[in-house]
Amino acid sequence: MNEIERLRLQISKVDKDIIELIAKRQDLAKKIGEYKKKNNMQVYDHAREVLLREFHDSVSNEHKISATMIARIFEILIEESRKVQSDE
Structure with missing residues (x-):
């Protein structure tokens, strides 16, 4: 396995963890609902x-990643959490 294949395998593992x-x-959002x-x-x-x-901005800055990107990701997650809570 070459370097790029090894790195891509690691990305796949991280993606699985994220999901x-x-x-x-x-x-947890359902339970809150x-x-x-x-x-x-x-x-x-x-x-x-x-x-x-504010929490997401702080953690983004701590890890030196784009707060804008994280805000976009969490906008989707929060929207979906609201949907899950509304379905109860």
């Missing part, structure tokens, strides 16, 4: 989303 973590995140429904809470929580954006 598994997204699935775990969605499961169940809690919100039982406690008559709204799905959309603006204050929480602002805190999440």
Whole structure:
């Protein structure tokens, strides 16, 4: 196996890990949705989303990766979490 094949194999492993973590995140979002429904809470929580954006920016900066890219990724994840919570 040459260097590029080895690196691509590592990327595939990381991609699998990312997908598994997204699935775990969605499961947690579903549980939050169940809690919100039982406690008559709204799905959309603006204050929480602002805190999440600040957290994501901070972690992005800590790891020296594009905060804009991370914001775009989490915009999708948060949108999907809202959908999961609304489906409850």
